[in-house]
Amino acid sequence: MPGLRLIAAAMVAAATIALVPQGGQAQQSIEYNQWDAVKPMYFGDREIGDGSAVLAVKAPDRAHDAALVPVEVISKLGPDSDQRIEAVTLLVERNPVPLAGRFAFPSQRIGKFSTRVRVQSYTYIRAIAEMADGRLLRASKFVKASGGCSAPAMKDPEEAMANLGQIRIRTSGDARRSQPVTAQVMIRHPNYSGMQYDQIHRSYIPAHYVEGIAVDYAGQTLIRAKTDISISENPTLRFTFTPERVDGFAVSVTDSKNNTFQQHWAPAGGQG
Amino acid sequence: MLGPQGADAATDAVWPPLTRRAAIATGAVAALSGLSWPAGAQAGPLPVSEVAPGHFVHYGAHQMTDAGNAGDIANCGFVVGRSGVAVIDSGGSPAVGRRLLQAVRRTTDRPIRYLINTHMHPDHVFGNVALRTAGDDGAVAIVGHARLEAALRARSDTYLGQLKARVGPTAAKRARFYQTDIAVEATRQLDLGDRTLELTAWPTAHTNNDLSVLDPTTGTFWAGDLVFRTRVPAVDGSVLGWLDVLERLRARPASTILPGHGRAASSWAAALDDQQRYLRALVSGVRAVLDDFGTIEQAVATAGRSEAGRWALFEQYHARNVTTAYAELEWN
Numbered sequence: 001m002p003g004l005r006l007i008a009a010a011m012v013a014a015a016t017i018a019l020v021p022q023g024g025q026a027q028q029s030i031e032y033n034q035w036d037a038v039k040p041m042y043f044g045d046r047e048i049g050d051g052s053a054v055l056a057v058k059a060p061d062r063a064h065d066a067a068l069v070p071v072e073v074i075s076k077l078g079p080d081s082d083q084r085i086e087a088v089t090l091l092v093e094r095n096p097v098p099l100a101g102r103f104a105f106p107s108q109r110i111g112k113f114s115t116r117v118r119v120q121s122y123t124y125i126r127a128i129a130e131m132a133d134g135r136l137l138r139a140s141k142f143v144k145a146s147g148g149c150s151a152p153a154m155k156d157p158e159e160a161m162a163n164l165g166q167i168r169i170r171t172s173g174d175a176r177r178s179q180p181v182t183a184q185v186m187i188r189h190p191n192y193s194g195m196q197y198d199q200i201h202r203s204y205i206p207a208h209y210v211e212g213i214a215v216d217y218a219g220q221t222l223i224r225a226k227t228d229i230s231i232s233e234n235p236t237l238r239f240t241f242t243p244e245r246v247d248g249f250a251v252s253v254t255d256s257k258n259n260t261f262q263q264h265w266a267p268a269g270g271q272g
Numbered sequence: 273m274l275g276p277q278g279a280d281a282a283t284d285a286v287w288p289p290l291t292r293r294a295a296i297a298t299g300a301v302a303a304l305s306g307l308s309w310p311a312g313a314q315a316g317p318l319p320v321s322e323v324a325p326g327h328f329v330h331y332g333a334h335q336m337t338d339a340g341n342a343g344d345i346a347n348c349g350f351v352v353g354r355s356g357v358a359v360i361d362s363g364g365s366p367a368v369g370r371r372l373l374q375a376v377r378r379t380t381d382r383p384i385r386y387l388i389n390t391h392m393h394p395d396h397v398f399g400n401v402a403l404r405t406a407g408d409d410g411a412v413a414i415v416g417h418a419r420l421e422a423a424l425r426a427r428s429d430t431y432l433g434q435l436k437a438r439v440g441p442t443a444a445k446r447a448r449f450y451q452t453d454i455a456v457e458a459t460r461q462l463d464l465g466d467r468t469l470e471l472t473a474w475p476t477a478h479t480n481n482d483l484s485v486l487d488p489t490t491g492t493f494w495a496g497d498l499v500f501r502t503r504v505p506a507v508d509g510s511v512l513g514w515l516d517v518l519e520r521l522r523a524r525p526a527s528t529i530l531p532g533h534g535r536a537a538s539s540w541a542a543a544l545d546d547q548q549r550y551l552r553a554l555v556s557g558v559r560a561v562l563d564d565f566g567t568i569e570q571a572v573a574t575a576g577r578s579e580a581g582r583w584a585l586f587e588q589y590h591a592r593n594v595t596t597a598y599a600e601l602e603w604n
């Protein structure tokens with residue numbers, strides 16, 4: 001895995017070396033497009049089509065904090081659509097490790113989900129949907145930000161390590177049968193990227209990050225995420241779904257040092 | 273990524289040459305001032321004013337760091353005691369640090385004993401190289417919060433990259449990071465002969481390594497970036513922790529308060545009222561959004577907007593402050 005990471009970083013570096021920012025937004029977006037270099041790393045030679053009818057990516061045009069850029073993926077498919085998104089791969093195209101995560105939805109539709117990512121330089125953020133019929137479909141958003149990957153992971157590292165692995169689950173309101181509800185899973189973790197070079201001791205701060213998040217609802221896996229260092233510190237997942245019955249969440253998180261953290265959440269009114 | 277380049281830049285630079293160190297010892301600094309340093313508006317000793325007996329402050333500009341101001345955007349200064357000088361912060365680039373050194377030399381011939389860094393931020397530490405090498409080897413001790421060094425280690429590469437991009441490659445090549453010689457865990461006294469400076473290391477507030485300096489003989493309190501006036505406060509630690517620390521500051525006896533940004537104040541009310549109002553507006557605005565299950569973007573659009581127009585550089589920092597506060601308050 002470390003070898004693969006280095007290769008990815010080297011490929012991106014090689015691809016970006018000739019970039020000269022110029023012109024307006026459209027011109028810049030073209031200049032910063034690294035899709036042809038990044039796509040084979042994750043999808044080989046598979047064909048990827050235009051996903052604009054199926055999904056959209058939302059992010060601020062210019063990030064307020066490059067280490068904490070909110071990204072939302074919205075499904076445009078209605079509840080009765082005969083198409084289904086089985087997983088979404090989120091790429092921050094020009095990051096040293098472009099993969100933010102692959103988010104799979106094995107049991108039911110997720111209307112939208114959002115997380116926060118680090119952005120190292122002006123880049124496209126890509127969402128690639130894996131459809132139930134086998135197609136790959138892509139949506140994109142261009143974001144202006146820089147320095148997020150090598151940004152220090154924590155404002156207060158002692159507090160961060162003291163709280164490592166805390167998980168909190170909250171919902172937008174009481175879950176009701178057949179009514180859409182938004183839930184958020186919050187994980188306390190520094191998500192050290194391994195990209196920060198220590199000029200005093202001439203070494204890198206070691207990577208330590210969340211690798212997997214599984215969110216179960218009513219005994220079924222709602223989201224299974226495989227995540228990487230492009231996810232911001234204190235990772236969060238916010239998502240909207242329509243429960244078939246009122247029940248509780250179970251969340252399980254694993255990190256790159258083989259820690260496992262778990263949390264359960266039951267609705268206030270009990271199950272039903 | 274910046275890592276390897278930054279390391280190379282740090283190892284192949286040869287500044288400062290030994291000859292310069294010798295020149296300073298003989299008081300011939302001015303003769304060398306044009307030597308490979310920027311001329312014009314950025315040359316010559318930093319203008320300083322004596323705000324209390326022995327306390328000299330330079331006011332940085334309320335600007336973003338760029339090549340034009342070379343990072344001279346934060347306050348810095350020095351305290352002249354009978355047995356020596358304590359410099360407090362060093363400016364946002366080696367060039368600014370050198371101009372601060374010239375200001376010291378123009379004011380006194382007493383030796384520089386201490387270089388106190390009030391916290392990790394680049395506009396306060398990137399002049400360190402000029403001051404640190406001003407005396408004989410090891411003669412100038414770097415003084416900081418016990419968490420300063422680790423905070424710098426985690427950010428050095430990022431800061432160096434920013435210095436290179438904003439001020440220029442020469443500045444980045446000259447800049448150095450140092451270990452903390454005197455690390456303050458809670459409190460510490462520094463004897464300057466006719467006065468003893470009282471240093472306090474604070475819990476996480478503006479950053480997780482804020483250090484203040486009080487001279488009880490003159491009632492002068494160097495607050496570093498615990499206090500912002502005119503320039504919008506930047507939250508890089510804990511907004512709740514900062515509000516707590518500000519309350520505790522009010523209990524300190526001080527007749528002259530020197531902020532990290534903005535002019536000296538003669539009372540805590542003058543120093544803190546605006547800043548507390550801003551931070552409280554930030555907290556209540558973000559809390560309202562969080563209580564409503566709102567997003568970061570919703571918080572950015574609404575929280576603390578009543579403060580717009582009351583601060584310099586508000587639009588440059590406020591959205592980031594909201595984002596930082598949101599990330600803190602969703603857990604607290």
Ligand SMILES: [Zn+2]
Nearest residue numbers: 391393478497
């Ligand atoms: Zn500061």
